Amino acid sequence: MDLIWLIPLLPGLGAAVNGIFGIRYFSKRTAGVLACTTMAIALGVSLTAFVQLLGLSPEARVHDVVLFDWFPRTALEMAGGRIGSLHIPWAFRLDPLSSMMILIVTGIGFLIHVYSIGYMHDEPRGGVARYFAYLNLFCFFMLTLVLGANYLVMFVGWEGVGLCSYLLIGYWYEKKSAADAGKKAFIANRVGDWGFLLGVFLIYFTFGSFDFREVANAAATLPVETAQFGTLSLITLLLFVGATGKSAQIPLYVWLPDAMEGPTPVSALIHAATMVTAGVYMVGRNAVLFTHAPMTMEIVAIVGVLTAVMAASIGLVQTDIKRVLAYSTVSQLGYMFVAMGVGAFAAGAFHLMTHAFFKALLFLCSGAVIHGMAGEQNILKMGGLKKYMPVTYATMMIGTLAIAGIPPFSGFFSKDEILLQAFLKNKFVYGMAAFAALMTAFYMFRLMSLTFFGSYRGAAWETAGHHGADAGHGGHGAWHGPHEAPKSMMFALVVLAVGAVLAGLVGIPTAIGGGNAIEHFLAPSFEPGGAVARADGLAPGVGASHAGAVATGTDAAQGTHAAPAAAPGEAQARLGVAAAAPAHEGAPAGHEGGLSKAFELGLMAFSVLIGIIGIAVAYRFYVRRPEIAARLEQRLAGPHRVLTNKYYVDELYDATVIKGTMASANGLWAFDRRVVDGTVNGSGWMTIFSSWFSGIIDKYVVDGLVNLVGSVLQESSFVFRRLQTGLIQNYALLMLFGVFAFVSIYLLVVRSL
Amino acid sequence: MVLSAALFIIGVIGVMTRRNIIVILMSIELMLNAVNINLVAFSNLWQNAAGQVFVIFVICVAAAEAAVGLGIILAFYRNKETVNIDEMSLMRW
Numbered sequence A: 001m002d003l004i005w006l007i008p009l010l011p012g013l014g015a016a017v018n019g020i021f022g023i024r025y026f027s028k029r030t031a032g033v034l035a036c037t038t039m040a041i042a043l044g045v046s047l048t049a050f051v052q053l054l055g056l057s058p059e060a061r062v063h064d065v066v067l068f069d070w071f072p073r074t075a076l077e078m079a080g081g082r083i084g085s086l087h088i089p090w091a092f093r094l095d096p097l098s099s100m101m102i103l104i105v106t107g108i109g110f111l112i113h114v115y116s117i118g119y120m121h122d123e124p125r126g127g128v129a130r131y132f133a134y135l136n137l138f139c140f141f142m143l144t145l146v147l148g149a150n151y152l153v154m155f156v157g158w159e160g161v162g163l164c165s166y167l168l169i170g171y172w173y174e175k176k177s178a179a180d181a182g183k184k185a186f187i188a189n190r191v192g193d194w195g196f197l198l199g200v201f202l203i204y205f206t207f208g209s210f211d212f213r214e215v216a217n218a219a220a221t222l223p224v225e226t227a228q229f230g231t232l233s234l235i236t237l238l239l240f241v242g243a244t245g246k247s248a249q250i251p252l253y254v255w256l257p258d259a260m261e262g263p264t265p266v267s268a269l270i271h272a273a274t275m276v277t278a279g280v281y282m283v284g285r286n287a288v289l290f291t292h293a294p295m296t297m298e299i300v301a302i303v304g305v306l307t308a309v310m311a312a313s314i315g316l317v318q319t320d321i322k323r324v325l326a327y328s329t330v331s332q333l334g335y336m337f338v339a340m341g342v343g344a345f346a347a348g349a350f351h352l353m354t355h356a357f358f359k360a361l362l363f364l365c366s367g368a369v370i371h372g373m374a375g376e377q378n379i380l381k382m383g384g385l386k387k388y389m390p391v392t393y394a395t396m397m398i399g400t401l402a403i404a405g406i407p408p409f410s411g412f413f414s415k416d417e418i419l420l421q422a423f424l425k426n427k428f429v430y431g432m433a434a435f436a437a438l439m440t441a442f443y444m445f446r447l448m449s450l451t452f453f454g455s456y457r458g459a460a461w462e463t464a465g466h467h468g469a470d471a472g473h474g475g476h477g478a479w480h481g482p483h484e485a486p487k488s489m490m491f492a493l494v495v496l497a498v499g500a501v502l503a504g505l506v507g508i509p510t511a512i513g514g515g516n517a518i519e520h521f522l523a524p525s526f527e528p529g530g531a532v533a534r535a536d537g538l539a540p541g542v543g544a545s546h547a548g549a550v551a552t553g554t555d556a557a558q559g560t561h562a563a564p565a566a567a568p569g570e571a572q573a574r575l576g577v578a579a580a581a582p583a584h585e586g587a588p589a590g591h592e593g594g595l596s597k598a599f600e601l602g603l604m605a606f607s608v609l610i611g612i613i614g615i616a617v618a619y620r621f622y623v624r625r626p627e628i629a630a631r632l633e634q635r636l637a638g639p640h641r642v643l644t645n646k647y648y649v650d651e652l653y654d655a656t657v658i659k660g661t662m663a664s665a666n667g668l669w670a671f672d673r674r675v676v677d678g679t680v681n682g683s684g685w686m687t688i689f690s691s692w693f694s695g696i697i698d699k700y701v702v703d704g705l706v707n708l709v710g711s712v713l714q715e716s717s718f719v720f721r722r723l724q725t726g727l728i729q730n731y732a733l734l735m736l737f738g739v740f741a742f743v744s745i746y747l748l749v750v751r752s753l
Numbered sequence B: 001m002v003l004s005a006a007l008f009i010i011g012v013i014g015v016m017t018r019r020n021i022i023v024i025l026m027s028i029e030l031m032l033n034a035v036n037i038n039l040v041a042f043s044n045l046w047q048n049a050a051g052q053v054f055v056i057f058v059i060c061v062a063a064a065e066a067a068v069g070l071g072i073i074l075a076f077y078r079n080k081e082t083v084n085i086d087e088m089s090l091m092r093w
Helices: A006-023 A026-054 A098-121 A125-149 A151-169 A176-207 A210-222 A231-246 A255-260 A264-273 A278-285 A285-293 A296-313 A321-341 A344-373 A390-404 A410-427 A429-451 A488-506 A519-525 A580-589 A597-624 A627-636 A637-644 A646-721 A729-749 B002-017 B020-046 B051-079
Strands: A063-077 A083-094
Touching: A006 A026, A006 A098, A006 A125, A006 A646, A026 A098, A026 A125, A026 A637, A063 A580, A083 A098, A083 A151, A083 A255, A083 B002, A098 A125, A098 A278, A098 A344, A098 A488, A098 A519, A098 B002, A098 B051, A125 A151, A125 A264, A125 A278, A151 A176, A151 A231, A151 A255, A151 A264, A151 A278, A151 A488, A176 A210, A176 A231, A210 A285, A231 A285, A231 A296, A231 A344, A255 A264, A255 A321, A264 A321, A264 A344, A278 A285, A278 A321, A285 A296, A296 A410, A296 A646, A321 A410, A321 A429, A321 A597, A344 A410, A344 A488, A344 A519, A390 A410, A390 A429, A390 A488, A390 A597, A410 A429, A410 A488, A410 A597, A429 A597, A488 A519, A580 A637, A597 A627, A627 A637, A637 A646, A729 B002, A729 B051, B020 B051
Parallel strands: none
Antiparallel strands: A063 A083
């Protein structure tokens, strides 16, 4: 377990090697095998760590591994003169929630890496290495995100997965739509990151620490903010803004459908199983903060359910196989946030896990379909593929049944748990969620019907023997009709299908006799005070505020807990609680917030019924009597157009935000051009002018003076020249006058003195 | 003294107004003689023999100078064929 730092590091190294050497030197096979090997080893380490974690008692299931001091301890003067200190270690924490996440990321990641070897086979060699480098890099960042022990390590991963999402969506960067989609994803993510970062700053400002455990412990001592919108509500709201960006909720979901421009395995990994769940994970990590801010929780639940309904409604009419799945992802993420919003953090995480399985499965199956159809993605041009791709059909059907919530597949258990918790807390949210479930079942089965059932509506193909120039089937020559995917791809499909079936078994609710193992397993992660004795781990609405009055940073081994007015019998002394734990669940299990077991079963049956109704209606519309669908489309042409155009949200954003930003950018550019450059040009002009002016002065004034002297002399010489008459008598006269003058002067002036 | 002054003035007028160069020469002689008379008069007045000695010198110089002057005039006359002083100016202006 001390080696958990290997888990992110190995894919990171794989990315570095593939990126630096692979693009030039490795063959496609080498790059792929290298990437898969790193993921396999990381998976092995994760499994080992998980098993070791299980070996600990439930209270002690926290293990920190500090690698180095990222920000060494520095003293800080904080507001109000309080001397704090800033110390941020690069630390990983293994606890139930993060162990579940690393298993998901490494497990599904490994399968997707294997699948990618087959899927990306037709790409150029350097491109394959680049792809695997990005994919490994993504896993590195995602694992850093989920293993981080404090907000800043998590943020490194948070930003990094956004970056890798951009790189991978825009993998075919020469295609403009792909490059634009990459940009859109990154920018929408960034807007969310802004909110997230503000939240983190506020957390530090309020609590003085970045560490998850310390913050949770400190927050647990604060009162629950039911009446007013206090600091914790603001913090959690800002964190949720980050989650809307990363996990594609309203209003920042617009990047996810466009992200389907990337290769299908990318969609499977990033936009189904891992990156988009980072927001859900983050909310789960901050469970203590959220439970103390009921107003934000309500916002989370409402936004989640609105997103679920809205995305499902758009998915009803989409014709691109991947778009349907994209909107389905947005919708299911909405479900997870509903769970988080009503306080059922474990249920949300459970749905995260099952969703990862069946959504990745669905995406990979769609990738197999696309591969078999030589690049065709429009389901209207498919049909009747059941007989060409039986294995793909079977696995995709499993995924569809899982997402529709049909028992005993995994989706049923997780979705039902969420619906139950929603029913307990907020009937409106429950109603909308149930409606979304109906739509989910409908559109998924619509997808299945249009793709696999009915008669084939696609392009014609050449039978074997002709090798004409056909719409490219990679380097394999002409397309010979729809066919199954190669073995490397099928392997992943089958494994995921098994997972989709079995994953639900860890969360069988108590009402039908299971132990709801996953909820108990995950519960300590949502409590304050890491290794403190557990309080009531079930729906927090049932228990009171937790017995988490542990001082900041105190280790669990010491410290007493000032148990507030929690229900007696819940505040427990210390360790040795394991025995009490099962008995603990035994009591409230049959009494989920006051519901009887029969009612619970009734709700369960209702959710199954919703699923079956959705499937049946879709079957009727698209398999039995397709003309109903066409007629409905005509009758409801207006709403149909609105849905097909995704409620015109993208156009709205374009007209307001984008245009506004561009306008202000243009304005600033004009300012720079005119004012700033004008000043610079003006000063240059001033220099020119002053130099011209001094030139004028030099030419006329200075030279003029010089010339004046010359001309004065010349003129005077004209005058004096006349003296030289040449007449001797004139000279004699002048001599006489001179003598006369001298004698006079002598007589008058000198003699008289 | 009055006599010498009068003679001197006549000499000056003659130098300035007469055009004939020989007449100018004669006027110069006249001025010199006027000065001689003045000197003798003062020598008598102050019973100083220096005056008379000086007169002897002046007469000597006057004679030499008249000789030279005539020589120049002769040379000039051979060139210009005239004794008009106005035409003896080489300066064209």
